[in-house]
Amino acid sequence: MALQINIDNGGTLTDICILDDTGVRKTKVLTTPYDLSKCFFEGLQKASGVIYGQTDVRRLLEEVDLIRYSTTQGTNAICERKGPRLGLIIDAQSRDLPVRLAEHDPEVFDVLVGDRVVFLDSATVMGDTAEVDVVKAINHLTATGANRLVVSFGGDDFLAVEDRFKKIALRKYPRHLLGAVPILYGSDLTADQDVVRRTWTAVINSFLHPAMEAFLFNAESRLREYRTKNPLLIFRNDGDASRVAKTVAINTYSSGPRGGMEGVKAFSRLYGFTDSVSIDVGGTTTDIGQYLNGTVAEVRRGHVEGISVSIPLCEIMSAGAGGSSIFRVVNNHITIGPDSVGAVPGPACFGRGGKEATITDAGLLCGLFDPKSYFGGGMTLDVERATNAVTTNIAEPLRLKLDDALLQMELAYEEKIAVELHRFTKISKDTVMLAFGGAGPLNACGVAEKAGIDQVAIPQMAAVFSAYGIGSCDVSQRYTVMLEQHDTASLKDALDALKVKASRDMYAEGYEAGNYAMEARLVADFGNGREEIQTLDDEPVFPAAFDKAGTVELELKAVKALRTEGAKKASFTRGKPAVSVGVRNVLTRSKGRVDVPVYQLAQLQKGDWAIGPAILEEDFFTCRVLDGWAFVVSDAGDVLLNRKG
Template sequence: MSLQINIDNGGTLTDICINQEGVVKKTKVLTTPYDLSKCFFEGLQKASEVIYNEKNVARLLEEVDLIRYSTTQGTNAICERKGPRLGLIIDAASRDLPVRLAEQDPEVFEALVADRVVFLDAGVVKGVEADVEIVKAINQLTAAGANRLVVSFGGADFVDLENRFKRVVLRKYPRHLLGAVPVLYGSDLIMDRDEARRTWTALINSFLHPATEAFLFNAENRLRAFRTKNPLLIFRNDGDASRVAKTVAIKTYSSGPRGGMEGMKSFAKLYGMKDVVAIDVGGTTTDIGQCMDGKVRETRRGHVEGISVSFPLSEIMSAGAGGSSIFKVVNNRIAIGPESVGAVPGPAAFGRGGKEATITDASLLCGIFDPASYFGGGMALDLDRAATAVMVNIAQPLGVELDEALLQMEHAYEDKIAVELHRFTKISEDTTLLAFGGAGPLNACGVAEKAGIDTVAVPQLAAVFSAYGIGSCDISQRYSVSLDACSDETLAEALAGLKVKASRDMFAEGVAEGDYQIHARLVAENADGEEIAAQLDASPTVPASFAKARNVELELTAVKPLREEVGKAATFTEGAAAVADGVRNVLTRSQGRIDVPVYKVAQMKAGDHAAGPAIIEEDYFTCRVLDGWSFVISDAGDILLKRKS
């Protein structure tokens, strides 16, 4: 591929990574949450400026080979509890199901469903009164404020019950009517026998679906008007991509952060790092993951906010703390997030009407940011507005001076991320902290100190690292089906059926028969309840180990490979002393306000090194090097920071 555009849409900023004949360039635009297609096309405009030195989206879309897109929209929606009000219709035989659902996360259940639950007897759904009772159930939920419904029955015949329910809904609420309420059936998404897991999967998908669908189809339609060669590809949490029409909303959850994890894998391989933990700090969240021995943790039954769902997802934890997270004083202590000012109005320093205090405002007032060079010089920062926000929201409630409030904000922010690191990852003396995202490098040394980590790495492409990471994904479709009677005959029949589905979906992806690979496996539980799996070959048979297995499922993946394995290696070796570009007066933790050197990433060469306190600055990220830390530039242009023992 000669020209690829990767776009990672965050809550505050949207990152664009351009790969043209192997040369990687980057740019950013502010996210427009009221219309994500606006920042999407503004990103394409800026990309065309980077490539052609002029705004020429038509030319770009004529020449681009591939556009990949990932988003933190789903992550932010769940984190901030912003989305539609859902109604839930479940089997009357499962009256304890709402309790079991709420046990996994009471706050999320309250935000999504609350008391909008109706129990419906399976016998009624099969009986002559089905039409009347189903209409009553739907009307009860819509009257209670539900604007989307989820139907999830239990028992062995849950698929049949949901299909019967669906036929009534199609008769009584035909989709062409304006008042037709959207209904999602758990069995439409997944055939998982676990009722609670399947129900949570459907609820979360329904919660994320409306906003995701509206933006993606709008963006795809606008792209189609330019007659682009290839359709927009949506990067998913499982590490692969698919077209808009072949992607379900829940798989976009943490898709942007998963791009960062793919980048972490590549980075760890490049430097031979065995144990890397990542903090991907955006405007609204800090996404945390770990790469051990070249592998990112992924589970067959993934988790959303700690809630078990039916799809495989990468294990990424999102903490509600980012560059635009709101700081406030609660019980004489600083609390952070999960609320965010986002891109609009943004931090007070942006001068767009924001009045809340954020770490961006604190960093500006500490002297770490240059108001004139921030965001590549594309956004002037307002010191007075930032000072007012911190004084009113933090300093005065705490009864301290401005500088003391700023230091307390920094410590509170670093403490929060360090605590989440320890809660989610395993840290050892060999752990390297990889800091990326627009705000990742900023407080990385402070976070590392509090987490007990002595080595920090900052990629040269830290500001767009997630967008960079999605650039090597494959196109794939995944399927699963339960096997009630597991024999060679039922296996062959089920496998043939899934292959037919795969051929249709891959054709819709623009991939012809023979141009994609098929991978199939059996997964089940043994007598001890442990998961067992077996890969299937060209002549599949049921392994002997599955003779007494329970909950047997056939999983199939159709893959069009796009990844390129490149055997590169890089090192961090000290050479000449780095030359500072100037100094900046910064509030330090032990010496008050002093002048510290500023090093520009673009001006440094391989081997350049220096010691803190200092500032390392790139167009779209700033790294504060604390006293007691030193840094060196690798032969690939990345930064390694070490704390003195």
């Protein structure tokens, strides 16, 4: 196997997974949200130390064959409502469009756009006085505080209208001028006829674009200084990857969680699970997905925070609760998130200035962590600061003793995730819950109990599972055009044009013609939610059955296949009782504070098992094994927890 580095950037921690001929290794660094390129290169420094025994980034970048990157920054930005102020220019014939957009999520629409909306008649844009009205619209929005604009017209001729607007805007506000306002057009991203989906797609892309652009091009520039032989590949939310210059911002949304779902798919097939739900708990969010009937759910028109968009997305729901989410008391009840302390300042116990209470602080005060060995020994936790944060923010407002407040925090946290699991997935008696992410295993048993799940699986690579999951992605480019004429000649012309574009883009990815495959298909929309899809062969013919469709879209995918489907199988079979490395005094729910055994995963062998209450840990995750649960280690080094033994 070639040397590969997979990096998954989260809101609190950035995970690094190293794959080579010796196996799989991992490490982590704190995310630096003020400069993501800093934690990116700190991750490469730590990876070189893991490989060579000393820091040598230059050697690593000379020898590495692939660097893949995924991120939850888009997910976190939407969840925390942090980004640019957008202005929206829409068709005057669609006066109800802002209301229809807000119906998807009133709060998100208000934060991203609010009242920064201008209505402009499409006939005016196509007429002789267009320049005056276009300039007025742009100036009005910038005067109201918009620093990025989105233009999205409705009607059958929206492509022509937006093209005319674009030419005027470029002439009046050339991009080389200082202060030129970035403008994105809905038609730049999709030919989707649904104006609500198309507009939301453009709005979300504009919201995510600045931060992602600044970081990714900065990171790629620094990599070039080291003369890295291969470009940085960005893992996308469609499960494939592409280089920075060929990646659209909205395709980075939830790409980290999608990497986790690729891991869920592979893990479930390894153990023969047919129904798996997953909780990927990071610092800011818990990402929830489901593997069912051999695959993970993907829809052609996906959802971002429940908002319908035009691009295909894996069905993953992000709940605003993670290891660094802020706990507060509101109306005598504990609330969690969606805001997070992130990595800076981080939970109070990190000792970096944080004063808010988090589940990480509660875990420390419950005795689940060793303050001296946390984060692989790379961070010492501050018990006093954690105590002050929980006492001030939770215990005193609720008039509870500290231990009672800690238990209330744990229960509230587990209840929130369990509720989201039931809201988003279908749980049956056969469901296995996969818990991963740095904070995933910690309260997994409690979440499962509240969700009615009796089995929990924890991958050996749980702490970097999303980074691990992106390790076999393909490199691809995707294209979609609307067919205005429903006949074979028009189909062939459109397909030929897309193939030329694909060949140029794949050449830019580093692949000559013949080294990648092209897959084409037609998608016909007959209305009332009815769609039909037909794959095209080398001699495409427009299907007569599609003549009556309202719209027909041609989709082309150019893909360099890198995935390999493994035939390996593994199992969980009890062997000998596990040997603990000591005890830790832990706050339990029924017996108060008692000593419980501590098991270190790295020292356990296949078949080793034990019953709770106990603590199971490794360098970058801790699992609280509740009373009534037992765990066993598989022949692949993964862990299965069973309720009631």
